[in-house]
Amino acid sequence: MQNAKDTFYTTLQSRLAVLNPARTIVVRGVTRTATLVEENELPSAVVPLNAFCLQWTGLRVNREEPMPMATLECSIQYATDGTTGNGGMDRGRLLAGMDAELASALGAEPQTVEKMNYSPAGTGVAATAMGTNIFWADPVFNAATTVGERLQRTATVQVLAYQEAGEL
Amino acid sequence: MSTTTTEAGVVAAVAPVSRRVRAYFAPVNRSTGVPTLFDAAQQGRFDLHAPPAPWIDLGWISGFARNSATKVDALRSGAPAMTVGQARTEVEATVSLEFETWGRLQGTLASGSQQTNLLATESGATLNGSGGVAAAPIPLLFATTTTATTLNVGAAATAFSVGSLVAVDVDYTGQLGYVGAGVSAAYVQSASAINSDVNYVRRVTLNVGVVTAIANGILTLSRPLISGVPTATMQVSQLVGFCDREGASFFQEWSALFVMQGVQGDRVLIHYPRLQAMQASSEKKEELSFPLEKIRPAGVFRALPVKDANDSENVLCFRSYLPAALRDV
Numbered sequence: 001m002q003n004a005k006d007t008f009y010t011t012l013q014s015r016l017a018v019l020n021p022a023r024t025i026v027v028r029g030v031t032r033t034a035t036l037v038e039e040n041e042l043p044s045a046v047v048p049l050n051a052f053c054l055q056w057t058g059l060r061v062n063r064e065e066p067m068p069m070a071t072l073e074c075s076i077q078y079a080t081d082g083t084t085g086n087g088g089m090d091r092g093r094l095l096a097g098m099d100a101e102l103a104s105a106l107g108a109e110p111q112t113v114e115k116m117n118y119s120p121a122g123t124g125v126a127a128t129a130m131g132t133n134i135f136w137a138d139p140v141f142n143a144a145t146t147v148g149e150r151l152q153r154t155a156t157v158q159v160l161a162y163q164e165a166g167e168l
Numbered sequence: 169m170s171t172t173t174t175e176a177g178v179v180a181a182v183a184p185v186s187r188r189v190r191a192y193f194a195p196v197n198r199s200t201g202v203p204t205l206f207d208a209a210q211q212g213r214f215d216l217h218a219p220p221a222p223w224i225d226l227g228w229i230s231g232f233a234r235n236s237a238t239k240v241d242a243l244r245s246g247a248p249a250m251t252v253g254q255a256r257t258e259v260e261a262t263v264s265l266e267f268e269t270w271g272r273l274q275g276t277l278a279s280g281s282q283q284t285n286l287l288a289t290e291s292g293a294t295l296n297g298s299g300g301v302a303a304a305p306i307p308l309l310f311a312t313t314t315t316a317t318t319l320n321v322g323a324a325a326t327a328f329s330v331g332s333l334v335a336v337d338v339d340y341t342g343q344l345g346y347v348g349a350g351v352s353a354a355y356v357q358s359a360s361a362i363n364s365d366v367n368y369v370r371r372v373t374l375n376v377g378v379v380t381a382i383a384n385g386i387l388t389l390s391r392p393l394i395s396g397v398p399t400a401t402m403q404v405s406q407l408v409g410f411c412d413r414e415g416a417s418f419f420q421e422w423s424a425l426f427v428m429q430g431v432q433g434d435r436v437l438i439h440y441p442r443l444q445a446m447q448a449s450s451e452k453k454e455e456l457s458f459p460l461e462k463i464r465p466a467g468v469f470r471a472l473p474v475k476d477a478n479d480s481e482n483v484l485c486f487r488s489y490l491p492a493a494l495r496d497v
Contacts, residue, residue: 066180
């Protein structure tokens with residue numbers, strides 16, 4: 001299942017980067033695309049702003065098929081305070097922009113991509129293609145909530161993948 | 169030259185998972201009864217956004233359902249009678265679907281009969297349900313560029329504007345039988361039945377387009393006309409929309425292809441070489457958020473047979489499955 005999670009993350013990250021290359025975030029001193037997986041980062045109580053933060057929540061496994069099918073629920077949180085230059089009064093516009101970017105990235109064809117194994121990947125070592133594709137359903141955008149001057153939303157998307165022989 | 173390849177493993181075959189169904193149209197030559205055949209062996213892997221000619225993309229559809237009414241009866245023998253075999257005593261199949269758009273083709277197919285173009289009328293025309301007497305057509309100029317996407321109408325271009333809808337077809341001059349460029353759009357039983365209307369063929373034709381630009385007397389269309397480059401005898405009429413009628417006599421027939429693209433790269437193709445409309449026009453409503461409703465044109469079609477050249481079997485439908493790469497079969 002980790003391969004499915006990694007593949008979905010890298011796919012979403014690259015699509016979002018194409019849609020808005022200017023959306024970046026500094027993590028541990030490194031500027032990178034503003035899409036991250038919470039469980040892959042240092043634990044922190046700080047909510048990253050103007051970034052997409054993925055959390056892997058639900059999991060179901062259907063073993064009735066020749067290959068078990070895993071359905072993983074991915075919650076994508078994003079928040080904004082607006083810009084200081086505008087006194088935060090543009091936070092609705094910024095959140096709408098993030099809504100549109102996420103909807104476009106997840107809705108773009110194809111909504112399926114070859115599953116990759118990133119375990120052996122590293123410097124000079126490429127990820128290897130596996131035998132099946134991962135795919136995902138349409139996202140569900142939950143109601144935006146306001147915390148102080150902060151506007152935030154969580155979208156959930158079901159990511160599906162087959163467990164190949166020998167895959168953990 | 170080495171022919172050595174690396175051995176690759178296969179993964180287990182699983183049931184196709186698809187998001188939705190895409191539909192494609194091709195004309196049936198009604199005069200000869202010859203449909204357009206789709207060969208999944210040669211054409212099955214086409215780009216869903218660019219089907220092979222003459223297939224035309226109808227877009228995504230909803231509510232796609234195939235219904236077989238084929239009857240298989242038991243053959244019995246002896247006392248007491250015991251089933252010793254089976255026989256097909258009746259072969260019947262229908263298809264129902266809803267289109268996501270109200271294009272000219274989708275509207276025609278879901279109309280159940282001939283759909284007419286609401287041609288712009290002449291001044292003072294008597295009111296009529298499917299449109300009054302049409303304005304005089306505008307001739308095409310062939311001295312310069314007239315193609316499937318550009319219509320040279322010369323000085324008459326001032327009568328058009330960007331966004332104008334146009335029908336391009338021949339004048340009615342007494343033809344009997346099927347009429348309509350590219351696709352048989354209606355059947356003329358007698359000239360008197362249609363009042364020898366010179367605009368009748370343009371009134372029913374599916375050879376229509378949207379003007380997206382006008383320059384130097386040339387109308388540019390959003391997409392190629394369904395019949396290709398206009399012929400020298402064709403003229404142009406403006407239209408404002410489309411109309412179909414409950415009770416009209418014509419049965420629309422088309423060659424149909426439905427594709428379900430699997431997420432693993434597999435593909436299910438369902439090909440009905442001959443589908444005829446079997447219900448009058450209807451719509452399906454989907455509530456978006458009260459009181460808003462999406463209205464989709466809905467159609468039900470009966471399949472007609474063709475003979476498979478491989479074994480001379482009369483069949484109604486071809487279902488093909490193309491597995492994804494390196495899947496067990």
